[in-house]
Amino acid sequence: MEYDFSKLNDREFEVLAASVIEKEQKNKVEIFKSGRDGGVDGRFWVGEKKEGIIQCKHYLETTYPKLISKLKTEELVKVKKLNPSKYIFVTSKKLSRINKLEIKDIFHPYIHTEEDIWGLEDLNTFLSRKENQDIVERNYKLWITSTSVLDIIYSNAIKGRSKVTIREIEERSYRYVITENHIKGLRILEENNVIILTGEPGIGKTTLADNLAIHYIAKGYEFCDIEENISEAESLFRENEQKKIIFYCDDFLGSNMYDAINNKKDSHIVKFINRIRKDKSKKFILTSRTNILNKAYSLSHIFQNFKIRDNEFLLTIGNLTNIDKAKILYNHIYHSNLPEQFIDVIYKDKRYKEIIKHRNFNPRIIEFITDSSVFGNLKPESYWEYIIKSLNEPEVIWATYFQNQTDDCVRALTFLTVYNNGKISEDNLRKSYNSFLSIHPVNLGDHSDKTFEAVRKLATKSLLNRNLIEDNKYEYVLFNPSIADFVLSSYSNEIDLICNLIKSLETEASIDFLHALFRSNKINSRFLNMILEDLFGYFYEHKLSEEDWDFLIALSYLDFFNENINKRVEIFLKALINADRPSGHRIWELLMILSEFEPEIKYKDFKFLYYFIFNIDDDNTLKKLLDFVDEHNIADEDILIQIDDLLEKYLRSFVDNNDLSIDFAKYISQSYYHEGYPEIDVDIHGIENEIRDNLDSFLDGFNINVLDRICFDTSNIVSSIDVDSMVTRYLENYEPDYDRDAHGSYFSGSSGEDDIDAIFERS
Known part of the structure; x- marks a missing residue:
């Protein structure tokens, strides 16, 4: 098996080497805190008084001649001064037998045998053995980049976008630093199955989410990256009930918060979260900016009633110790493409401490200031000023x-x-x-x-x-x-720029994004009429001729109270309702706009609704549709049949996913045979009655006139339920495979000044 040692920094490689030698020697190895080591990266005792030492050289990019030169001119002097009883040399470079003989000769008589010289192949061979996997798992970055784990990771993406996300996560993992947040995050996921990582921009929400996800993917969970439509994730859930799946949603709500709440998608989201919480074979990781979740929570009674914030894990800089921040900064510097003279600027007078202790320290700024491709032709003498300005004014980074x-x-x-x-x-x-x-x-x-x-x-x-x-x-x-x-x-x-961008894009996504910007006041509402009239003037005629109904609905929904465009919206609506088999997905917005334009709109019939309501899958849109049907006394048989089918399909999924929160424990009793084996008794009738009562209660919010007209009855649903299977799923117990010790750290302890200096000490 191959391991990617390039993902480790020099400190992490030293910890790995010490773990390997300790296990191979069956002798405790002392690890000293990072810093000027005097030629000692680890120490063990031969007998009671004879000292053995380990020296590590993480020289992946260094040529072999340069390595030999350093050993002769620098390391040999240190070894002679230390005069150890035994000397073990470990490097991440490939070594031939001839190379090992040369190194042994350099350190004669301290290296007793070639077996005391470890190269890349030796490390790979040792770590590939089954009995040594505990060392691999303790070194997180080594574990997730091993060929066996990568095979699992890349084969466990459920769809195309998920594969891309996994690759991006794996490629970024080398900068990751295990902190207490990682351990807490795993603990929350094990206990709740759901975690919403919140915090201010740049605090590291996505990075933590990525690495929590990788942990579970490597443990055999399939991975599903949710973008906008949670319906796809629900379908995967239903189709893969017995599979372990981790769902992932970066920037939960994001710019679509107002759309999610106004279109009543919040109940959809909450139901899915609650479904995950009940199933140990599923996990759900979400990230959200604190201000967005705060606003969504204040606007959504559903978020409040279902206590969505019980899943929240707020990340703040206060969660990070100075040692955590030192590791983050060091790791970024180590893996950066910064020229040496720029690194010297950070090390001068221990300026790294000023960065670590700055009030605006966050991982995103650290990533920014250590990326030379971003600051272009900046000179080393201006670099410190650039760093301080970036920290002082992060909003213009x-x-x-x-x-x-x-x-x-x-x-x-x-x-x-x-x-x-x-x-x-x-x-x-x-x-x-x-x-x-x-x-x-x-x-x-x-x-x-x-x-x-x-x-x-x-x-x-x-x-x-x-x-x-x-x-x-x-x-x-x-x-x-x-x-x-x-x-x-x-x-x-x-405004001209914004209008021309939307015109050039010509996508519903851009219209929805513009709508979200107005709702969140990121574009001043006084510009709304100006932008809307410009876009209507540009798009209206050709979108109408193309019968691009969803685009026109999205455009009209920006502001359907605008008197200057009302006449054109009215013409568009009349064209839609009189078109031959029009179709689209924006039924909620369409019903809202149609309701506003009564009585100007005259309906010859309502067949235009048929292909818009085909895929409704949330109760709030269903309620809106039933109210519309009642208000207009719609008698179209096809539409009424479709509503009946939609309601039955929706309620069946409601039952199958136990969104009714049936407490099965009330209906299950356990007795024992004389041999001591348990016998389970289940009150099937009681469960069916509770399901029926809950379904009827759920339907209380729906238009009773329409329910009566379609003779909707929940009995058909209840009679077709496989209660035995539901009880079996309830009783299934998934044993967690959580290993809280499966992580590594290249230095742990207090966050004192000496410890920070030790991390940045240069040999």
């Missing part, structure tokens, strides 16, 4: 790079991605980019290539990430979520 080190074309790709809600397919981005160049004033600057292919290469890995979704299909997402924060705060008054 992208300003220098975005405004001074990119051109209009690279910015255009970024704008388009931001206003398409942070992700966009390559085909759409290419089309939108070419359209944007034709309708918006763009300074092309020099005579360099401004084609999409040329510009996207400049933007990728600095402002955007390009991810392979499936064969030859790519998607672009923001390189860092804070880019959107910067763009939205810096350009919110650029």
